[in-house]
Amino acid sequence: HQAAVRELSEETGFTADRWRYLGYVEPNPAIQVNRCHTFLALGAKKSAAPRFEGTEECRLVLRPYRLAEELVATGAIRHALVIAGLHWEALRRSGALADREPDGAPHALGGGRPMG
Numbered sequence: 001h002q003a004a005v006r007e008l009s010e011e012t013g014f015t016a017d018r019w020r021y022l023g024y025v026e027p028n029p030a031i032q033v034n035r036c037h038t039f040l041a042l043g044a045k046k047s048a049a050p051r052f053e054g055t056e057e058c059r060l061v062l063r064p065y066r067l068a069e070e071l072v073a074t075g076a077i078r079h080a081l082v083i084a085g086l087h088w089e090a091l092r093r094s095g096a097l098a099d100r101e102p103d104g105a106p107h108a109l110g111g112g113r114p115m116g
Contacts, residue, residue, distance in 0.1 A: 004039040011058050013048045016041035022088035022097065027081065038085040040092070065089070 001019060008014050020040040027036050050058065063071065068086045071077045077086070091097035
């Protein structure tokens, strides 16, 4: 969660007071052991300019969530990990995704608990 907060601020200049953990994927488990965790920043607001490190490059393009399906279908969004994150959010919005702890286990009490 702390890494998500830091990366949002550094790469976009946005901050958020409330966070939800959506889940994780294993980007390439055949040759790597890493996980990519997805968090949802609720009520995010621009608070500073982005702060890139070294060779980082990022272009921030804000779009309403209602356009996510179209942006994926038309190829405007092609990044597999971003598409996975959008899918996690679609599952959350449909009620099919229980809240999860960072290890991937459901919260013992459920109930849409925000983190942070």
